[in-house]
Amino acid sequence: MATRRNAAAPLAAYVLHHHDWSESSLILDLFTRELGRIVVVAKGAKRPYSQLRCVLLPFQRLLVQLGSKRQEEGTEVQLLRSAEWGGGGAMPGGAGLLAGFHLNELLLRGLARQDPHATLFDTYAATLPVLASGDDAGTAAALRAFELHLLADTGVLPELHVVTATQRPVDTGARHLLHPETGVQPLRDGETGLPGAVLTALQVALDARDLAGLRSACLGAPVELRNQLRQMLHYHLGTSALRTRALMVEVQKLIEP
Template sequence: MATRATRPATQLAAFVLHHYDWSESSLILDLFTREQGRQAVVAKGAKRPYSQMRAVLLPFQRLQVSLGKPPKAEAGEGAGEVQTLRAAEWAGGQAMLTGAALFSGFYLNELLMKLLARGDPHPALFDLYAQTLPALASADENDTQAALRAFEVLLLKAIGLLPDLGLVTLTQEDIRLDQHYAIRSEAGVTAPRAGDAALSGPQLIGLQAALEHGSLAALQQACAPALPELKAILRGLLHYHLGSPVLRTRQVMLDVQSLDRQLDR
């Protein structure tokens, strides 16, 4: 009797965004892969002390992984839902993030998990994520904040939620150098209302030029002069599309900061 040929494993570049306990010995991983976007995979036996994958499946480290469909999926039941992690190897990267940089890294991971659909590849965004991680550990807080704002901008653009920053959205008129503008989720680039965070015309034009140029360093540089305004604007856009006022990682960071202030009294 003929037997079904084993389906070959798929080789992917990946980062671990999050993991969940699946059993006493195994994990469910949320992976951000370059070739297939976000994927849910089961890492059988990964929690065992002698597992080769245990020391590899860490956040913020670039991996080379081999995935294969579980038996039921190969038979046509639940295909495309959860794949099996057959192998994982470290593919080079940086030292583990610590302190505030760790919170920033998990913040980016939470954004990716909540805003990217499973199975929707974004290879350019994957590369930009990999380039952003080292900047989170910068000793210069402004550099770190510029890196965060630039990635937020790029993520919104990648999923089609960022308007053209060189035009007034409703009229399609060019941005004027002598005006200030708000960016609102329901209206795009528009005239600011009282209390709105606003960017100057030159700042918006600089951001759009950096986006069109495609350089992450250029975009980070364009973000630097308007960090407080951009933070407020991007937070409003992200919260609107997430449907949540506070992300989990941000709430944890606020709780830690509050605890630190209490201990310093």
């Protein structure tokens, strides 16, 4: 009986992406705390009178219940039986909206289906309100913290407080490179990299699961960290460019004088 109750319990979820399945239905990528990233079909969701129509929105916490599974073009698709709003703040707008789609793209590219990441789910949920705050520096730090969590949770982020090749502690007074293949390595004088003190602070916060501390550490070298993580993400996600990042660049060009 306990197993049946657990199986029927609503799942916390966010909509990452959707596309049309028929004239009246949608296929959705959901990020759930319990099951990870899953694909569901929402039958009739496009109909004007559907209760799902105004609920299945990005960046809104949902409580969903699933039905039967089926194979659709080689992908396991589950039936979305119901979905209701699970609470949360306003949807981010402007630059925050683009930042939110950046998070969704990272999850779509970086996570395998049916692979739960409960801590990353909680980090995603805690990041969305920051994106809606309008604080540019805070938004940038929140993005970097999420990217670090994604890389760490998927097992591709090296230990940041040691030089990867030697496993010796980084020199907190020197700069280091965060390389996708060779990990953390020291730099020569004059080269651009991340301060060892920042790398150490990032690792301490990651180990302690201290999201606020991680965001604070990201403020120590915002531009350098963004550039280093960009290379890491492109390498491990198998892409030379993220669509949302390219869109951010184009938007920035339009608003700059």
